[in-house]
Amino acid sequence: MNETMVRPATGKLGIMCVGLGAVTTTTIVGTLMARKQLAKPIGSFACDGIMRLGKGRDKVYKEVKDIIPIAELSDIVFGAWDIYEDDAYEAALKADVLKQRDIDPVADELHAIKPLKALYEKEYATNIDGPNIKSGTLLERTNALREDIRRFKEDNHCDRVVVIWIASTEKYVARNAEAHDTLAGFEAALERGDTTVIAPSMCYAYAAMREGCPFVMGAPNLCVDMPAMWQLAEECQVPITGKDFKSGQTMMKTVLAPAFFTRQLGVNGWFSTNILGNRDGIVLDNPENFETKRRSKMSAVENILDADVYPDLYSDIYHKVRINYYPPRGDEKEAWDNIDLFGWMGYPMTIKVNFLCRDSILAAPLALDLVLFSDVALRAGLSGIQEWLSFYCKAPMHKDGDKPVHDLFKQFAMLKNKVRELGGYEADQELD
Ligand SMILES: NC(=O)c1ccc[n+]([C@@H]2O[C@H](COP(=O)([O-])OP(=O)(O)OC[C@H]3O[C@@H](n4cnc5c(N)ncnc54)[C@H](O)[C@@H]3O)[C@@H](O)[C@H]2O)c1
Numbered sequence: 001m002n003e004t005m006v007r008p009a010t011g012k013l014g015i016m017c018v019g020l021g022a023v024t025t026t027t028i029v030g031t032l033m034a035r036k037q038l039a040k041p042i043g044s045f046a047c048d049g050i051m052r053l054g055k056g057r058d059k060v061y062k063e064v065k066d067i068i069p070i071a072e073l074s075d076i077v078f079g080a081w082d083i084y085e086d087d088a089y090e091a092a093l094k095a096d097v098l099k100q101r102d103i104d105p106v107a108d109e110l111h112a113i114k115p116l117k118a119l120y121e122k123e124y125a126t127n128i129d130g131p132n133i134k135s136g137t138l139l140e141r142t143n144a145l146r147e148d149i150r151r152f153k154e155d156n157h158c159d160r161v162v163v164i165w166i167a168s169t170e171k172y173v174a175r176n177a178e179a180h181d182t183l184a185g186f187e188a189a190l191e192r193g194d195t196t197v198i199a200p201s202m203c204y205a206y207a208a209m210r211e212g213c214p215f216v217m218g219a220p221n222l223c224v225d226m227p228a229m230w231q232l233a234e235e236c237q238v239p240i241t242g243k244d245f246k247s248g249q250t251m252m253k254t255v256l257a258p259a260f261f262t263r264q265l266g267v268n269g270w271f272s273t274n275i276l277g278n279r280d281g282i283v284l285d286n287p288e289n290f291e292t293k294r295r296s297k298m299s300a301v302e303n304i305l306d307a308d309v310y311p312d313l314y315s316d317i318y319h320k321v322r323i324n325y326y327p328p329r330g331d332e333k334e335a336w337d338n339i340d341l342f343g344w345m346g347y348p349m350t351i352k353v354n355f356l357c358r359d360s361i362l363a364a365p366l367a368l369d370l371v372l373f374s375d376v377a378l379r380a381g382l383s384g385i386q387e388w389l390s391f392y393c394k395a396p397m398h399k400d401g402d403k404p405v406h407d408l409f410k411q412f413a414m415l416k417n418k419v420r421e422l423g424g425y426e427a428d429q430e431l432d
Contacts, residue, residue, distance in 0.1 A: 002423060002424035002425050003424040004069065004422060004424050005380055005381075005424060006069050006376055006379045006380045006422050006423075007069075007379040007380070008069050008379075009069045009071040009072070009075070009375070009379065011157070011160070012075050012076070012077050012156060012157055012158045012159055013071040013075050013076050013160055013161075013162070014076075014077050014152055014153055014156055014160065014161035014162070015076055015079070015161075015162055015371050016078075016079045016081070016152060016161055016162070016163045016164070016213075017078065017079070017081075017164055017166050018080070018081050018118075018163065018164065018165045018166065018167045018201070019080070019081070019082055019165065019166045019167025020080040020084070020086070020088060020091045020115045021082070021091065021095060021166070021167070021168075021278075021279055022095035022097050022279065022280065022331050022359070022360040023166045023245070023359075023363045023364060023367060024080060024088075024091075024166045024367075025091050025092035025095050025097070025098075025110075026092070026095070026097045026098060026360040026361065026363070026364040027166070027363075027364040027368055028078050028088055028092075028110070028113065029088075029098055029102065029106060029110065030364050030365075030368075031073055031076060032106040032109050033102065033106055034047070034073055035073040035076075036105065036106065038105055038106075039102070041073070041368065042365065043362075043364075043365030043366075044365040044368050044372075045064060045365075045369055045415070046065070046368065046369045046372040046373055047065070047073070047368070047369075047372075048063070049063065049064040050062065050064070051064060051067070051416050051419065052416075052430070053067065053420060053423075053425050054425070055428060055430050064419055067419055067420070067423035068376055068419055068423045069376070069379070070372050070373075070375075071375055077156040077158060078113055079116070079152045079156075080113060080115050081116045081118045081119075081148070081167075081204075082115035082118055082130070082167075083120050083128065083129070083130030083131070083133055084130040084131075084132055085114075085115065085130070085131065087110065087111050087112075087114045087115070088110040088111070088113035088114075089103065089107050089111045092110060095278070095279075095331065095360070096278075096330055096331065097330075097358065116148050116152075117134045118133050118134065118167075118200075119133070119134050119141045119144075119200050119203050119204065120134075120200055121195050121200050123195065124170040124171050124199050125168040125169075125171070125283050125286075125289065126171075126286055126288075126289075127282045127283050127285060127286050127289075128168060128279065128282065137193050138190060138193035138194075138198060138203065139190055139191050139193065141203065142190060142203040142206060142207050143207075145203060145204060145207035145208075146210055146211055149163070149208065149211045149213060150211060153211075160213075160375060160378060160379075161211070161213045162214045162215075162371045162374050162375050162378075163205075163207075163213045163214070163215050164215075164216040164218055164367060164370065164371055165201050165205070165216065165217050165218055165219055165221070165223065166367060167201070167219065168279070168283040168289070169220055169280070169283055169284060169289050169292050169293050170199050170200070170201055170221045170223075170289065171199075171291070171292065172222075172289075172291040172292040172295070173199055173221075173222045173292075174222075175222065175226060176197045178197075179197040179198065180197065180222075180227065180228050181226070181228060182228055182231065183228045183231040183235070185228060186198075186206075186226075186228035186229075186232075190202075190203070190206065199221060199222070201217070201223040202222075202223050202229075205217070205223055205224050205229060206229075208238075209229075209233055209236045209238050209240070210232075210236060212237075213238060214238050214239045214241075214374035214375065214377060214378050215233075215238065215240050215374075216240075216241045216242065216367075216370045216374055217240075217241070217242030217243040217244075218242070218243075218244065218245050218363075218367060219243065219244060219292075220244040220292045220293050220295065220296030220395060221292060222292075223242065223243070224242055224243075224397065225242065225243060225397055227400070230384055230385065230399065233383055233385070234383055234384055236383075237381070238378065238383055239374050239378055239382050239383055239384065239386045240384065240385060240386070240397070241374055241385070241386045241389045242393060242395075242396075242397050243296065243394070243395050243396075243397060244293075244296040244394035245362075245367065245370075245392060245393070245394065246391075246392060246393055246394040246408075247357075247359065247362035247363045247366060248335055248355055248359065248362050249272055249274060249337065250297055250300055250394045251362075251408060252335075252337065252353055252355060253270075253300050253337070254300050254304065254406050254407055254408045254411075255408050256337075256351070256353070257300065257301055257406075257407075258304055258407045258408075258409070260305065260339075260341065261304055261305055261306070264310065264313065265313070265341050265343050265349075266310075266312070266314070266341060266342040266346075267301075267305055267313070267317050267339065267340065267342075268317060268340050268341075268342060269317065269319075269338070269339070269340035270317060270318070270320070270340070271318075271319075271320045271322075271337070271338045272320070272321045272322065272335065272336070272337050273323075273336050274322065274323045274324065274333055274334065274336075275324045275325075275329050275333065275334050276324075276325065276329055276330075276332075276333035276334075276359060277325065277327040277328055277329040277330045278359065278360075280359070281323070281325040281326070281327075282325060284325065285325040294321050294323075296394050296395040298321055299394075299395050299404075300394070300395075300406040301319055302319070303403070303404065303406045304406050304407055331358060331360050332356070332357075332358055333357055333358070333359045334354070334355070334356050334357075335353075335354075335357065336352070336353065336355075337351075337352065337353040337355075338350065338351075338352055339351045339352075339353075366392045369392060370389060370392050373386075374386065374389070385397045385398065385399065387404075387405070387414065388414050388415055388417075388418035389415065390405055390406075390411045390414065390415075391408070391412055391415045413429075
């Protein structure tokens with residue numbers, strides 16, 4: 001019998017979501033329905049994944065939850081912050097992702113999830129506005145977030161709390177050496193309330209870590225992607241993960257690009273465009289917010305199609321990413337990719353991908369897994385950036401100078417090897 005190095009998941013796990021919009025409500029409703037056995041948590045590797053352990057004659061397949069202790073869905077308590085006052089039931093209806101018949105069986109539990117007042121700065125998401133916001137200096141509001149976490153934990157008798165940002169994409173913030181490179185510099189900027197370099201998401205991350213909670217960044221915000229936050233994560237001994245859920249178009253890109261690289265097919269153009277009409281789309285309609293998303297969506301192709309290895313094949317890729325706000329489509333995003341390739345003797349070819357997806361349906365299991373595995377990481381005593389969770393992220397966090405892994409199947413191998421390691425088994429390079 002192998003010994004896991006992860007402390008058991010005893011007691012309640014609090015999940016505090018920043019933002020109670022489409023992805024959050026879809027995640028909450030699906031989780032509540034799954035624990036009533038009224039839906040299946042399809043797409044959640046933490047809940048339903050099966051993987052190989054051992055090699056040759058010793059090979060066995062086990063459920064992930066039988067290899068490492070993962071919190072039971074019945075032990076989860078949800079909380080949220082949002083700038084709007086709608087409770088989770090009203091927010092789920094407004095998000096218009098799920099049918100009312102799939103929401104009503106858990107209506108009572110959803111009504112009980114009332115959003116806490118948000119720490120919000122209009123300049124970071126100019127296209128939305130709501131009344132449910134905290135007042136005071138930036139530091140006072142950040143301390144109020146810490147108080148929210150403590151009270152939530154106490155009121156709900158939680159053993160542990162994980163905080164996840166599933167709120168709007170903030171405007172692009174460039175790394176600022178003075179405020180972002182050291183924890184002391186960050187705290188000084190927070191104290192003087194410098195909102196040009198301290199975004200709301202950074203305040204939530206800071207509050208979470210100071211309260212001993214793992215933090216997950218589901219949007220492309222800079223937030224924990226800076227040395228100050230890495231230092232804080234080590235000081236507080238908490239795991240951090242991000243950034244940006246790898247749900248639809250980028251998931252496809254990180255499957256296709258490795259295929260071209262492996263076959264040594266050249267690429268000279270990759271045009272990606274999307275239409276979506278949800279609240280996320282309204283926010284991204286602002287060029288400053290889109291810039292944050294664009295950078296996150298761009299990184300995978302350049303990383304996988306490595307021009308340092310094959311300059312003739314990949315040094316001149318015209319890569320363009322567009323997101324268009326188109327209200328009639330709601331959450332049912334449509335993504336198109338046009339990829340211009342060349343092969344033997346330079347002859348051109350084109351691939352077209354048309355993904356008619358459901359944004360929040362794809363993102364919900366990623367959000368749940370990120371939270372469940374972050375809780376595993378905390379109980380395993382892991383802290384700082386959790387590269388093994390890159391599988392879920394569009395722009396995986398990494399230290400300066402390190403190269404992130406974008407290839408979906410390499411990321412999956414990393415995830416499974418960490419599960420093996422945490423479960424007391426040997427990591428391996430076997431083919432499954
Ligand atoms: N759906 C996907 O496939 C996907 C993939 C990757 C990333 N994301 C990101 O996930 C995030 C959530 O997406 P969504 O579709 O649920 O968006 P949404 O607009 O439906 O929900 C976001 C919520 O965040 C709230 N909010 C904004 N600023 C806040 C603050 N400072 N504090 C508290 N709440 C705040 C908004 O009021 C809104 O209700 C977005 O950043 C999106 O880019 C989504």
